[in-house]
Amino acid sequence: MIRVRFHFLLAVVGASWVTVLYRPNAVTIVLAVIFSLSVLTLRDFRRICLLFLLALILIGYSLIGYRSLSMEEGQIAQQKNVELLVFPDQLQVSEHGFVRGQGQDERGQRFLLAYQAKNQEDVDRFTSISFPTKMSGLVKQVPILGATNDYQFDFHQFWKTQRVTQQTTFQSVTLARAHAQNPLQAFFFFSHRLHATAGRWANQLPNPLGDYAGALLLGMKGTMLYENNPKIAELGLIHLFALSGLHVSFLAKQFRQLTRRLRITREVADGLLAVLLVMFYFFTGSLAVLFRALVAGELRIVNRNFSCQWYPVTIWSWSLLASLVFYPQILLTLGGQLSFALTLAIILTARYNYWLRGFFLSAVSFPIILAQQFAWNIWQTMANILVVPLFSAIVLPATLIGYFGAWLSVVKESTNVVINLFDRFVYWFGQLPGYVVIGAFSWPVLLFLFILPWLFFRVKWQLKSFLTLCWCALFILNYAWIHWPKEGEWTTFDIVQGDAAVLIEPKHRSVMMIDTGGKVTFGSHPVYQTANRIETRPRVLEQKKLKEQEGLAQSVIIPYLHARGIAHIDTISLSHQDQDHIGDTRVLLENFRVDRVVMPAGMAELPAYQRKIKPYLKNTKVVEATDRTKLTNCPLTIRYPFDSGLAGNDDSLAWTGRIGGTEIYTAGDLDRSGEQKILDKYPFLAPKIVKFGHHGSRTATDPNVFDVWQPRIGIVSAGRDSRYGHPHQEVLDVDNHERMIVYSTQVQGMLRYVYQKNQGHFEVSRHDITKSKGTN
Incomplete structure (x- = not known):
């Protein structure tokens, strides 16, 4: 057992050191210290020295890749001519002619690429690509933008784990077939062609069979599986789809059974399986999370045939070390974390009964998922216990049979019916009441919640109850801390072109959203013929239509509110x-319980309200307001409009109120005339924090009004590279004249005014990889 412990500690120490190298923060450093100190349990000086020596060799090897990636990350925005090698399975063409994918230059640097097709012929050029292709032309190259809002998904960090830090937008494109320069490159070219061909075959299948085959068998990034059925992720079933390698084990088991029936010797069967595992890995697009399953499968074959007597934990340890060599940032991805954590948990609970194992797996995955989603479905444990055997016994075989036997219409249709029943069952199960918003726990708490379940294997039964109480106490105390905070906040979201803010009073006495943002489109996009699958399910078609109209509420506002x-x-x-200002109201109404919607008087008669808001209200009360409207449990007061209107810019709701001992003012797109009317009717107002009207347009921010108010701080909510030129110079001139401090979402991302009683201060989220905070 000393040897098993040595291999395990080598794997976790090496993994923690490499993770610190790529993302040094409190969590990774603490884990590295804990695992490094745990090496002392070996109680053998020579083994300890050997382990640290091997870990240093691994970190030295990783340092080479890290330095190269850091140099790529440091590149600045530029325009230049480039030639990228693009594989057919890494290109996606939408029905609107948006071409997206990945490519690499002659030095091997990887880029995200984008191109807007000009016409149907242009679209056909890309949809017909079946060979590795050289894509050349003039591009605008910029670093991938990271999260500019707290708790927003960080695309910069995600793509960095894939060794991609820059993105290119082609203005014009020339395509030419690429030719392999050596046998190894020829093999990679062939594997990508094979994967692309397999993907096109999956795209010809009806849904949901096509989506399941694409995600489960091929690891296709363009699949709409999770968008079409978001309950898969909500119920914690995402690990079943190409994360845990469950289908690799299933295929290996079926292959061994087949060879036994054909009376093929075990040695020959294992030799064939060793080759087939490698082929399947490349067939599925060389997914990083499947590399663990490949290595584990190969090691088990060696173990069976050469009497190595490796324990399952040893195989797990070497699969982790091998993954770190080829994918050093594997544990910085959700897929990698779930894959290695859950497979280790399965190994250690081999002697547990089925139900107890299910609860343990949920306890292990809980802090990992909570760190990403800030919510938990109470049916998640039950879903895993019920679905996993159903998945292995029915869904996997049906997907395989449906994919490889789709040339027979009866096979294709029947397997699609089976998978559709499973898909609808998951969706129905996810609709049951039980989705609980928990919030963003601090990293020490998440770390303790993750570590405590593993201690069950090292303590006596008397201590298991104590550990369970500790786990529950930690959870309850942090839940209370998040849901009854002593501080309040007025937060302006960075949602590109648009307006959205939230005012949260201390202890959550009230929560008020001020506008919701929305996707702004300029003109209509043409629709082209592509090779994409034609969706026919009404529910999915409706979801797709609504998704195309969404702004950033799903990715920015909802995660932040859930985190709070x-x-x-x-x-x-x-x-x-x-x-x-109102485009994403539907998203909030569908995801939160909302007491009332307040809007300027007269708006309920307009088509925008009838189409975008009314159908989604449910039990929400609608209040058409003027400055005479009095609202209960609302921290702000309406100052405008005075009468019913057409809900245009000149009728925008204007709010004022005192928070943190300071008077604030926010008024949507209200123009200078409206500002002057407010001053005339309410001469006693003197707001010190002002959100500039109309995103900093010259149509608002009247210099005469501001000369009376004399605000100290101004807030600009506007998109980067605004096509309107916001904020305008005239507004900036007013700022300078009043000697105001100005915060802008363009520059500083999310803006938070945090207050407690009569004290308040600003916190801004600056966009850089360190997530630094600035406070004024």
Whole structure:
């Protein structure tokens, strides 16, 4: 057992050191210290020295890749001519002619690429690509933008784990077939062609069979599986789809059974299986999370045939070390974390009964998923216990049979019916009440919640109850800390072109959204013929249509509110009818319990309200307001409009109120005339924090009004590289004249005014890889 412990400690120490190298933060450093100190349990000086020596060799090897990646990350925005090698399985063409994918230059640096097709002929050029292709032309190269809002998914960090730090947008494109320069490159060219051909075959299958085959068998990044059925991720079933390598084990088991029936000797069968595992790995697109399953499968074959007597933990340890060599950032991805954590948990609970194992797996995955989603479905454990055997016994075989036997219409249709029943069952199961918003726990708490279940294997039964109580106490105390905070906040989201803010009072006495943002489109996009699968399911078609109209509420606003432990919104204020202020109201109404929607009087008669808001209200009360409207449980007061109107810019709702001992003012797109009317009717107002009207447009921010108010701080909510030129110079001149401190989402991302009683301060999220905070 000393040897098993040595291999395990070598793997976790090496993994923790490499992870610190690529992402040094409190969590990775603490884990590295804990695992490094645990090496002392070996109690053998020579083994300890050997382990650290091997770990240093691994970190030295990883340092080479890290330095190369850091140099790529440091490149600045530029325009230049490039030639990228693009594989057919790494290109996606949408029905609107948006071409996206990955490519690499002659030095091997990887890039995200984008191109807008000009016409149907241009689209056909890309949909017909079946060979590795050289894509050349003039591009604009910029670093991949990271998260500019707290708790927003960080694309910069995600793509960095894939060794991609830059993105290119082609202005014009020339395509030419690429030719392999050596046998190894020829093999990779062939594997990508094979994967692309397999993907096109999956695209010809009906849904959901096509989506399941694409995600489960091929690891296709373009699959719409999770978008079409988001309950898969919500119920924690995402690890079944190409994360845990469950289908690799299933295929290996079926292959061994087949060879036994054919009376093929075990040695010959294992030799064939060793080759087939490698082929399947490349067939599925060389997914990083499947590399663990490949290595583990090969090691088990060696173990069976050469009497190595390796324990399952030893095989797990070497699969982790091998993954770190080829994919050093594997544990910085959700897929990698779930894959290695759950497979280790399965190994250690081999003697547990089925139900107890299910609960343990849920306890292990809980902090990992909570760190990403800030919520938990109470049916998740039950879903895994019920679905995993169903998945192995029915869904996997049906997907395989449906994919490889789709040339027979009866096979294709029947397997699609089976998978559709499973898909609908998961969706129905996810609809049951039980989705609980928990919030963003601090990293020490998440770390303890993750570590405590593993201690069950090292303590006596008397201590297991104590550990369970500790786990529950940690959870309850942090849940209370998040849901009853002593501080309040007024937060302006960075949602590109648009407006959205939330006012959260201390202890969550009230939660008020002020506008919701929305996707702004300029003109209609043409629709082209592509090789993509034609969707026919009404539910999915409706979801797709609504998804195309969404702004950033799903990726910015909802994660932030969930991280703050918010599942209930008292008030949604819609300043006026413009899409960039109300477009994502539907998303919030569908994801939160909302007491009331407040909007300027007269707006309920407009088509924008009838189409975008009314169908999704459910039990939410609608209040058409003027400055005479009084609202209960609302921290702000309406100052404008005075009468019913058409909910245009000049009718925008204007709010004022005192938070943190300071008067604030926000008024959507209200123009200078409206500002002057407010001053005339309410001469006693003197707001010190002002959100500039109309995103900093010259149509607002009247210099005469501001000369009376004399605000100290201004807030600009506007998109980067705004096509309108916001904020305009005239507004900046007013800022300078009043000597104001100005915060802008363009520059600083999310803006938070945090207050407690009569004290408050600003916190801004600056966009850089260190997630640094600045406070004024």
